[in-house]
Amino acid sequence: MSVSPVLEVAAGSVAAALAAQQGGAMRVELCNGLDGGGLTPSYGMLGVAREHLHIPLYVLIRPRVGDFVFSAQEMDVMCRDVEYCVRLGCDGVVLGALDPAGDVDMGMMRALIAAAGPLGVTFHRAMDVSADPARTLEDAIALGCERVLTSGARPSALEGAETIAALVVQAAGRIVVMPGAGVSAGNVVQLRVLTGAYEFHASARRVVAARRLGPHPYIRDLGGDYACTDADKVRQIVTLLSQE
Template identity: 40%
Template sequence: MPLNARAEVLLEVCIASVEDAIAACRGGADRLELNLGIELGGLTPSIGLLEEVKRAVDLPVVAMVRPKPGGFVYSPAELRLMMRDAEMLLAAGADGIVSGALQEDGTLDREFWLSLRQLSIGRPLVFHRALDTVTDPKSLLQPLIDLGTTRVLTSGGCDTVWEGRDQIALWQQLFGNQLEILPGAGVTPDNAVPLIRAIGCNQLHGSFSRLQRSNSSGWLREQSFRQTCPQLVSAARAALNS
């Protein structure tokens, strides 16, 4: 497939701070996914963080709605919280919502997802990697299409997108004209082009981050954290444009 223009392959970068957003924008990202706690799989960001990110960069920003780590089956109270968070994030300028909820048997929580679709009408609704935690990820795709889902973020049911590339390629062939397939998990500048060629999709998702260490002032213990690296984003962008 042609890879000679930014419009051909969209690059989404997963971020957790204003600094990440600026770095991703500088590196050539096309879209941002805003989370807190990326090391926990991504959690709902604050309204203030969303507003500051939107103020800092001129890119579409989709916001995660996930109230806790450790699974995707939620209590009624948690589902109400997710709807409230989504409503507030959309009101604050989120360009779309990224979320997901499952039933105990691994099927889609259709009632919640329909309510979220109705709430976010006119803006993208993305089902995240909860898809990759069920025994038969493909079984969720048609229900998601039926409920008007914009796209799914997936590693093909595997730990990394490279391992799941053949499965994602099959889904792209079967469902790609009804649902956007967004491969993610372990995307790097080195494998970005091979992934696009193997899968046949037109977008990729990655964090493109490096481990950083906080500056110690002598009385504060040094801490490590991950931060978006503009050079890695730029390298992925250049590879996809080449």
């Protein structure tokens, strides 16, 4: 039986999430600081997004940039963020925690998943920096995760396509393997053929020119252009996937 393709869009703002929905995305992963790999969005962003989205809303739970080995205090922060997602009626959370050896921190993950209760769980790209992605896949399955997000441990999903394909075979329908990192209208069909995956993760962004409020020649790191999900780019990917 064929499975309908799914596009999840990583959205770094409410505007981006709404553009993803307008473009036909099937799911949003809401986060902040997307250029740094993504962080947990603010409570305000979550609340407004939940009010306006009618497609599934998953929330990235990541308290800081850097590695995925978290302290007890960071664990407390993540649990509270997950609990807020439950209260708000989000559809899922996106998690990942490793131990100092690079393996999945099963104790921490079990606690986070318990806090998530009925919400769906995606294991995020901590998988790509784990000691053994194949073993991490089995751990994610044992934890009951719905899917893993991966670039095949390479800078982009296209570069990691061979590894992603092997993970899809290994998963054997027990969990969804979702390619992400550099997914676009220019390569999504190729990725589907190369990997055998049917869920894909993209940001589908365009650069938005900042409003110039006056001459500030000495300030270069504030008020500049920024990237936001573009509904037309999302629509292009959705259309290409629907034609396969």
